[in-house]
Every structure is written in C-alpha cells, then in structure tokens.
Amino acid sequence: MKQQERIDKIIQAVETRVQDEVGALLGAEFILDSGARELVSKQEAFERLRGKQICAHLDITGDVSGKSCLLVSIKDAIRLGGTLIMLPDAELQEVIGREEYREEIEDSYGEIANIIAGSITKDFEEMYPKPCRFIRKEQEILVPAKVDIESDSPVLNQQLYLASCSMIIDGRQMGDMVLLLPAAAFGLEKEEKKPAAAETVKEEKVPQDKPAQAVAKEKPKESSDKNGPPPKTDPPKLDFEKHKKRIDRLLDECQKRLNSEISALLGVDIILDDLDNRIISKEDFFSDHAVGKQVLADMEVVGEFQDTCYFAVGLKDAIHLGGILIMLPPAELTTVVNEEDFTEDTTDAYGEVANIVSGVYTAVFEEQYTKKLRFVKKQLQLVVPLKVDTASDQPIPDKLYYSSKMSLTVEGKSLGNIHMLFPAALLQLDSQPVQEMPQQAETKKNDGEKIPNSPAAQSQPSPEKPAKKPAPVSAEAKDKLDKHRKRVDKLLLICGERMEAEVSALLGIDVKLSNQSNTVIGKEAFFSDFVSGKQVIANMDVVGELDGKSHLVVNLRDAIRIGGALIMLPTSELESVIADEEFSEDTQDAYGEIANIIAGVYTAVFEEQYTKRLRFIKTDLHQVVPMKVELEADEPFPNDEYYLSTMDLSMEENVLGKVNVIFPLELLQLEGLRATRETDEEEDVQDDADEVIPAGLSQGPGSDLSVVREPGAQAVSPDILLIGDDEAEAGKIAAVLSGMGYSVKSLSFKDNVHNYIPGQLKAVYLVMKDVNEQAFGAAIKVSSACSLPIIAAGPGWTRTKVIKAVKYGVLDILLTPAAKEDIEENVTNNLLKLAA
Incomplete structure (x- = not known):
C-alpha cells in the first residue's frame, strides 16, 4: 500500500474519532468533513490560511519524531472553547465578533486540542507501523502573513503534509481545521521533479488554442530534444467523456468547498446546490443563462496554461453577499438589494467573497488537476446581458466555455444562480462540442468519422476494445456463467434472511441485514477501499464436494456490540466497551457463538440448495487492521480475487456497519468472472450513463415505479417526488406509493428539482442515509419553490434535527429503516388525510 494512502487512511480514522470525542466533550453535534490532503512547502501552507489562527504545537515522539501543529481560525477556537464553558449564545457571538481570546477560553480550547492530540496518537499507534505519540x-x-x-x-x-477538514457544530458551518505533519518523518517527501517537468512539456504541447505566451515558453525545450516530438503525439488520445467526468468531479469538490469557505467568511449558512456543468457559447450564456444584471469577476489563470475565467453572480445577489460581510442591518440590506445599490463598501466586500472563490478553485485545481492552475481575482465589472455584443471581446471573448452553474441559498432564502465560466480549451474540453455528443455512437458505427482536434481520441479506442472482448469467454459460456451467478446470488440472499432470523432469535433483539450486494473484489481493493478501522475476521473452513476457506468480516465495534448483546452487558457498560474497543475474552467467546450460528446458516442453505454439498465450519477469530495487511502474505487470506457478499447491519434500529x-x-x-470482470465493468459504466433511475428502484416492483423518465418527461407528470441518496429506502417507499396508485419520480440530491416543482405533485419525500445539511x-x-408537503425520511433523528427540519419546511418525519406498515401510515396521514 502506498505511503500516502496509508497516512490518508489513518487521518480519516482520526477525523472520525475526533468528531466523536470532541462532540461528546462539547455535548454538541460536531461534524468534520474531509478536505485537502497534499504535500506543501511551509510557505504554501501559511499562504493558504486567512486571518488570525490559533496554533497548537504538537511534539512527535517515539520511533518517529518531529514537530507538528494544529491550526484553526481564532474565531473557531473561541466558538469551540466558548461552547465547552457554556457561554450564553449572545455573549459567545460577542466575543467571537471581537476575537477576544481570553484566558478561560484559551484553557478550554486547550482541553479540546489535548483531546485531538490524543485521538491522533491512538490512531497512529494502532494503524501506523512505527509507534509514535503526539x-x-x-x-x-499566529498571523499567517507574518510567519517567518x-x-x-x-x-x-x-516539506509538510497538510491535512484539512471543515468543521460544523450544531449545524453551523465553521472554517477548516488544519494539521501539518513533517513529510520526511512519515516517508511522504515528493519524489523526483525532473520527469514531472518533462511531462509538463509533453502535455502542454497538445492544446491548439493555448495562448502564444505559453507556447513561446516551450519552444526552446521542444527544439532541444529531437526524439521527443514523435512520442508526444500520445497526449491527444484524450477520452472526452472520461476527462469530462474527471473535471466534473473537481467542480463537485469546488462546490463543497465553496459552501464551507463562504459560510465561514460570512458567518451564515450558505448552500450552493444543483451543480450543472455544460459546454456553452458566449451567446448562449448571455441570452439563455444570465438573468438580469450580472457582476462578473475576471479571474486570471496562471500556471501551466494561461487564460481568463469569469465568475458571474446576479447584481442583487452580489449586493446581498457583500452586505452580509459588512454586517448591514437586515432592513437596510433588504433596501440596498431592492434598489440595486452597489456601493463602494459593498463592492469591496463582495470582492472579498470573489477572492475566496478564486482561492477555492486554486486549491482544488492545484491539488487534483493534471495541470497546475492558479486563479487570481482581478477586476469586477457590471454587465447587462441584453446589451452584450457577441462578436466583441467584451465583457468576455466569443468562444466556447465550460459553465459550472450552482443555485445559491443564503440563510434558508433561495437566491439566484451563480456561474463559473472556464474557457473550454483551458480544461481540454474543446475537442468535442456538446452538440456532437448525441451523434457520437452513430458516427462510430457508420464510418468512424473523426471529430476535429481529436483524431487519435476517435481512432485509437476502437482497435483496443475488440482486443479485450474475444479473449475472456464465449457468449454461450458467459450466458451460462450469468445464470449460475444468479443462482448463487439467490442462495446468498436466502442466507442473509436466515442469518437475520437466527441471530435475532439468539440475541432476543431485532437484527436486520439489508441491502445485500454481491461483487467480485481483490484483496487490495477490499482492505484499502472497502473496509476501514479494525476488523474481526472469523475464518470458516469449507469441506465437502469442494474445499476452501471462507471469511466473515465485521467491524470490531460491531463485533463487540453483537457479543456484548449476547452476554447481556448493561447498556452503559456496553457503550463504554464499544467506545474503548475492548474485545474481552467473554465478548470474543460470545461473538464466536454468533459466528458459529452464521456458519451453520451457510451450511444448511448450501447443503440443501447448492449444486455441490458444502459445509462451513467456523475455526478461529482474529483482529486485523486493514492498513497493516500485507498484500502478498497469505494472512488473513491469500492475494486473489473473491466473491464478496455484503449487507448493512442494524440492531434495534441502530444503524451499524457492514x-x-x-x-x-x-x-x-x-x-469465470475473472475473465469477464473488465468487460462487465465497461458495460456497467454504459448502463449507468443510460439509466436515469437509481438501481434500487429498477428491480422487482420498482421497475415500473418511475413512470416519468427523462426522455419523455412531458408525457406523464409524477404525483410524488423522491429526493435523496438512500436508494434502498427510496425503493421501499416507492413500492408502497406505487401500490397505492401514485406515480413516482426519483432524483438524487444533485439533480435539479426545479424541473419538477410544482407540476402536478402532491408531496415530496426526502430520503436520506444521514440527516445532514445536504x-x-x-x-x-x-x-x-412551492407549498407542497415535505416528508423527511432518515435515521438517527434528534430533537435538534427535528426542530431544524421543521424550520426548513418539513411537515412530517419518517424514521428509517421503515417497515411497509410505517410507510403506509405515513402516506395515509400526509396525503390521503390532506386530500380529504
């Protein structure tokens, strides 16, 4: 496992532990959302910080030694410390506003910093090969600008390794918590820079529309190496769709960071949503997308490419944001917004917001894009879209742009849209205009017609794909394999149902195993990507007509909870041993009994119903830290590909792990799945692109639920809109609604809901895996946008969350996972009674 991946896994575990421990200390809901992970110089690290910081020095001792530090803004440190000493809210807001870091707040924040240092120590001692303490x-x-x-x-x-995460306390967005680690001490130093430089020259030669300034820089390098140019034809083989997906992932990350950074700057809740990325022309933007007067912030792009991007916001929204920053009273703010009074103070304040925006795009593109790009905010200009001359270079040149549009909500109030316009060539998205995309498949079928500027991209992939397909298996063999896999999946589903019943009977409590998913996975992918935190593995010898070993893998804390439930530990003691991850001998024995039951279930099902008679015999238990698993070793199991059957676990309505x-x-x-795996994955990607409806709603009765599909959206209007990220629960709700005669449309949180509201809708269900800001x-x-009934379905509701939900327009709550009867009752209460 690569060293950076190892460190990132540990830091992820640290964030989870800090979130739990600091939240428990403060008696508040404390959430950390992972941010940057990258190597930086000391100068780069402190250039990124804004405003006064509280720096907690951390000494690293043990087999690894050095100096580290933890940084949070002074306002966030005051909020955390003030929350701990329970300052009244009015007083807390006052001392935050004055940045008054007085002694008792300093002491209380110091206690929080101690907790964080302890959490870092625990996870590094458990998961890092060399013992070390923080x-x-x-x-x-500290004032970052004054750091020597x-x-x-x-x-x-x-060289330092920077790990940041944004903080939320009781639903209030704060700034970032930043940990700086000495890179060399943890084996994270940057490797050779020369190849990178060569690669830069190689890649930068490709774009045809790159400004002359950038091309001029490279020409001496090109002429000095005559063998270079022929192989440098490789970069044009850019898969447009894959590259666009990479760009879209970057822009999704930018959206998340903009939410936290602008919220932290303004001290209010800012939500940017409905991300919509597309290629448009200058004329399209000003005639169809820009509504009303716009404030354009010119953002000069420097680095490996040079160009200019444009950040566009409606004038009223720019005044609103600027007015909040200079703390205009609400009545005055409303007045200046209505009068479109963009005063000098408001302009300067909005300029600070635009600076934050440029900083976010810089951070994300420097960290994650193939080219190093920096975005520097220059001038602001006021533009009236209807007066823009498309043929001129003002206010922006006439060329293709990649537009990243987001809807803006401030303190619960929905405002307009904001746009970030990137020249398409800057992001290497100019090789395939958007209008040609729908014809791409047909073009390839007919005569392989090539799209300008990307001949290699169109001609190269076609010979490669056939090379992969003939080798694996014949169509007949694949069909036979698919049928056998379906039989196996049915058996595994039966096993899950029986496990649920048997374990519930043994423990005397309600145990649920849901959302079963079966897939092929390698040892490395399982331990590096699929599981995290300590795991308990129960080995099972398989004997009979076939021999082998199978493995039951459960998170350590879940194994302790299961074992503790069997030996009937009191609730307080059980929660304590789970928090301490204390897997005592008694708890191990009890969990071992559960593993025996599970082995018995698989034996019964496979002896009765499988083509080969197999018995599963539980042998031993052992703990594993995924980060420390050696891939080439035979422990805990050999480095091979496996068939993984995974289920979500819940006990007495507590949602646990897998x-x-x-x-x-x-x-x-x-x-045979080894041979077909790559082909299947390619087909899955195509299926995902074609299918609008979530997979959880496309099986069984749900296949007919989403009667409103994208291509024929005008044909039928849905009665109920399901919005969310919990496909399993959405599927259950949709099945019930369909059975009651309602037509349903399912959307994700990222989809544009305004296309369906209000329409003929009767209600909206928000169906979420976690009750959060999204x-x-x-x-x-x-x-x-409307006055429809909103029902929020999700797990782990608290009084605070319910109050917040009601504040934001939710009419009723549905606790998930929900039984069919609960859903029917909810529908009756919220739809039938309201209709009556």
Whole structure:
C-alpha cells in the first residue's frame, strides 16, 4: 500500500474519532468533513490560511519524531472553547465578533486540542507501523502573513503534509481545521521533479488554442530534444467523456468547498446546490443563462496554461453577499438589494467573497488537476446581458466555455444562480462540442468519422476494445456463467434472511441485514477501499464436494456490540466497551457463538440448495487492521480475487456497519468472472450513463415505479417526488406509493428539482442515509419553490434535527429503516388525510 494512502487512511480514522470525542466533550453535534490532503512547502501552507489562527504545537515522539501543529481560525477556537464553558449564545457571538481570546477560553480550547492530540496518537499507534505519540505543547496566536518561513516556528521550514477538514457544530458551518505533519518523518517527501517537468512539456504541447505566451515558453525545450516530438503525439488520445467526468468531479469538490469557505467568511449558512456543468457559447450564456444584471469577476489563470475565467453572480445577489460581510442591518440590506445599490463598501466586500472563490478553485485545481492552475481575482465589472455584443471581446471573448452553474441559498432564502465560466480549451474540453455528443455512437458505427482536434481520441479506442472482448469467454459460456451467478446470488440472499432470523432469535433483539450486494473484489481493493478501522475476521473452513476457506468480516465495534448483546452487558457498560474497543475474552467467546450460528446458516442453505454439498465450519477469530495487511502474505487470506457478499447491519434500529462474507471464486464455481470482470465493468459504466433511475428502484416492483423518465418527461407528470441518496429506502417507499396508485419520480440530491416543482405533485419525500445539511438544503429548495408537503425520511433523528427540519419546511418525519406498515401510515396521514 502506498505511503500516502496509508497516512490518508489513518487521518480519516482520526477525523472520525475526533468528531466523536470532541462532540461528546462539547455535548454538541460536531461534524468534520474531509478536505485537502497534499504535500506543501511551509510557505504554501501559511499562504493558504486567512486571518488570525490559533496554533497548537504538537511534539512527535517515539520511533518517529518531529514537530507538528494544529491550526484553526481564532474565531473557531473561541466558538469551540466558548461552547465547552457554556457561554450564553449572545455573549459567545460577542466575543467571537471581537476575537477576544481570553484566558478561560484559551484553557478550554486547550482541553479540546489535548483531546485531538490524543485521538491522533491512538490512531497512529494502532494503524501506523512505527509507534509514535503526539504531545500537545503550547498554543499561540499566529498571523499567517507574518510567519517567518526561515524560522523553526511553528514548524521547521521543510516539506509538510497538510491535512484539512471543515468543521460544523450544531449545524453551523465553521472554517477548516488544519494539521501539518513533517513529510520526511512519515516517508511522504515528493519524489523526483525532473520527469514531472518533462511531462509538463509533453502535455502542454497538445492544446491548439493555448495562448502564444505559453507556447513561446516551450519552444526552446521542444527544439532541444529531437526524439521527443514523435512520442508526444500520445497526449491527444484524450477520452472526452472520461476527462469530462474527471473535471466534473473537481467542480463537485469546488462546490463543497465553496459552501464551507463562504459560510465561514460570512458567518451564515450558505448552500450552493444543483451543480450543472455544460459546454456553452458566449451567446448562449448571455441570452439563455444570465438573468438580469450580472457582476462578473475576471479571474486570471496562471500556471501551466494561461487564460481568463469569469465568475458571474446576479447584481442583487452580489449586493446581498457583500452586505452580509459588512454586517448591514437586515432592513437596510433588504433596501440596498431592492434598489440595486452597489456601493463602494459593498463592492469591496463582495470582492472579498470573489477572492475566496478564486482561492477555492486554486486549491482544488492545484491539488487534483493534471495541470497546475492558479486563479487570481482581478477586476469586477457590471454587465447587462441584453446589451452584450457577441462578436466583441467584451465583457468576455466569443468562444466556447465550460459553465459550472450552482443555485445559491443564503440563510434558508433561495437566491439566484451563480456561474463559473472556464474557457473550454483551458480544461481540454474543446475537442468535442456538446452538440456532437448525441451523434457520437452513430458516427462510430457508420464510418468512424473523426471529430476535429481529436483524431487519435476517435481512432485509437476502437482497435483496443475488440482486443479485450474475444479473449475472456464465449457468449454461450458467459450466458451460462450469468445464470449460475444468479443462482448463487439467490442462495446468498436466502442466507442473509436466515442469518437475520437466527441471530435475532439468539440475541432476543431485532437484527436486520439489508441491502445485500454481491461483487467480485481483490484483496487490495477490499482492505484499502472497502473496509476501514479494525476488523474481526472469523475464518470458516469449507469441506465437502469442494474445499476452501471462507471469511466473515465485521467491524470490531460491531463485533463487540453483537457479543456484548449476547452476554447481556448493561447498556452503559456496553457503550463504554464499544467506545474503548475492548474485545474481552467473554465478548470474543460470545461473538464466536454468533459466528458459529452464521456458519451453520451457510451450511444448511448450501447443503440443501447448492449444486455441490458444502459445509462451513467456523475455526478461529482474529483482529486485523486493514492498513497493516500485507498484500502478498497469505494472512488473513491469500492475494486473489473473491466473491464478496455484503449487507448493512442494524440492531434495534441502530444503524451499524457492514457484514461481509468472502468466498474464493472457485468455491462458488464463479472463476469465470475473472475473465469477464473488465468487460462487465465497461458495460456497467454504459448502463449507468443510460439509466436515469437509481438501481434500487429498477428491480422487482420498482421497475415500473418511475413512470416519468427523462426522455419523455412531458408525457406523464409524477404525483410524488423522491429526493435523496438512500436508494434502498427510496425503493421501499416507492413500492408502497406505487401500490397505492401514485406515480413516482426519483432524483438524487444533485439533480435539479426545479424541473419538477410544482407540476402536478402532491408531496415530496426526502430520503436520506444521514440527516445532514445536504438534506436540509434540499428542503429549503423545495419549500422556497412551492407549498407542497415535505416528508423527511432518515435515521438517527434528534430533537435538534427535528426542530431544524421543521424550520426548513418539513411537515412530517419518517424514521428509517421503515417497515411497509410505517410507510403506509405515513402516506395515509400526509396525503390521503390532506386530500380529504
């Protein structure tokens, strides 16, 4: 496993632990959302920080030694410390506004920093190969711009590994918490830079529309290496769709960071949603997309490519944002917005918001894009779209742009849309205009017609794909394999149902195993991507007509909860041993009994119904830390591909982790899946692109539920809109609604809900895996656009969350996972009674 991946996994575990421990200390809901993970210089690290920071020095001791530090803005440190000493809200807001870091707040934040240092120590001791401890020392107030880069304070002037995460406390968005680690101490130093430079020259030669300024820089390098140009024809083989997906993922990350960064700057809840990325022309933008007067922020792009991007916001929205920053009273703010009074103070304030925006795009593109790009905010200009001359270079040149549009909500109030316009050539998205995309498949079928500027991209993939397809298996063999796999999947589903019944009977409580998913997975992917945190593996010998080993893998805390429930530990003691991850001998024995029951279930089903008689015998239990698993070793199981059957576990309505059962492919006579796996994955990608409806709604009775599909949206209008990210629960709700005669449309949180509201809708269900800000943002969008009943379905409701949901327009709550009877009752209460 690569060192950076190892460190990132550990930091992810640290964030989870800090979230739990600091939340428990404060008695508040404390959420950390992962951010940047990258190597930086000391100068780069402190250039990114804005405003005064509280720096907690951390000494690293043990087999790894060095100096680290934890940084949060002074306002966030005051909020955390003030929450701990329970300052009244009015007083807390006052001291935050004055940045008054007084002694008792400093002491209380120091306690939080101690907790964080302890959490870092625990996870590094558990998951890092070399023992090391993080000891919190003094704290100090820093002004980033005044940090002496050459000094040894607060950290040495060396390469650092920066890990950041945004903070939310009781639904209030805060800024980032930043941890700086000495890169060399953890084996994270950047490798050779020369190849990177060569690669830069190689890739930058490709774009035809790149400004002359950039081309001029490269010509001496090109002429000095005569063997270089022929192989440098490789970069044009850019798969347009794949590259566009990469860009869209970057822009999705930008949207998330903009939410947190602008919220932190303004001190209010800002939600940017409905991300919509598309290629448009200058004329399209000003005639169809820009509504009313616009404030355009010119953003000069420097780095490996040079160009200019444009950040466009409606004038009233720019005044609104600027007015909040300079703390205009609500009545005055409303007046200046209505009068479109963009005063000098408001302009300067909005300019600060635009600076934050440019900083976010810079951070994301420097971290994650193939080209290093920096976005520098220049001038602001006021534009009236109807007066724009398309043929001129003002206010923007006439060329193709990649538009990233987001809807803006401020303090629960829905405003307009904002747009970030990137020249398409800058993002290497100019090789295939958007209008040609629908014809691409037909073009390839007919005569392989090539699209300008990307001949290699169109001609190269076609010979490669046939090379993969003939080799694996014949169509007949594949059909036979698919049928056998379906039989195996049915058996595994039966096993899951029986496990649920048997374990519930043994424990005397309600245990649910849901959302079963079966897939082929390798050892590396399983331990590096699929599971995290300590795992308990129960090995099962398989004997009979086929021999092998199978493995039951459960998160350590879930294994403790299951074992503790069997030996009837008191609730308080059970929660304590789970928090301490104390897998005592008694708990191990009890969990071992559960593993025996599960082995018995698989034996019964496979002896009765499988083509080969197999018995599963539980042998031993052992704990595993995924980060420390050696891929080439035979422990905990050999480096091979396996058939993974995974289920979501819940006990007495507590949603827990996953129950994973791993089988060697040969044991289930599925070894043919090795040959077909790549082909199947390619087909899955195409299927995903074609299918609008979530997979959870496309099976069984749900296949007829989403009667309103994208191509024929005008034909039938849905009665009920399901919006969310919990496909399993949405499927259950949709099945019930369909049975009651309602037509249903399912959308994700990222889809544009305004295309369906209000229409002929009778109600909207928000169906979420977690009750969080994303869900509340969807509630705000719906309630601001119509007066339809909104029902929020999700797990883990607290009094605070319910109050917040009601505040944002939610009419009723449905606790998930929900039984059919609960859903029917909810529909009756909220639809039939309202209709009556």
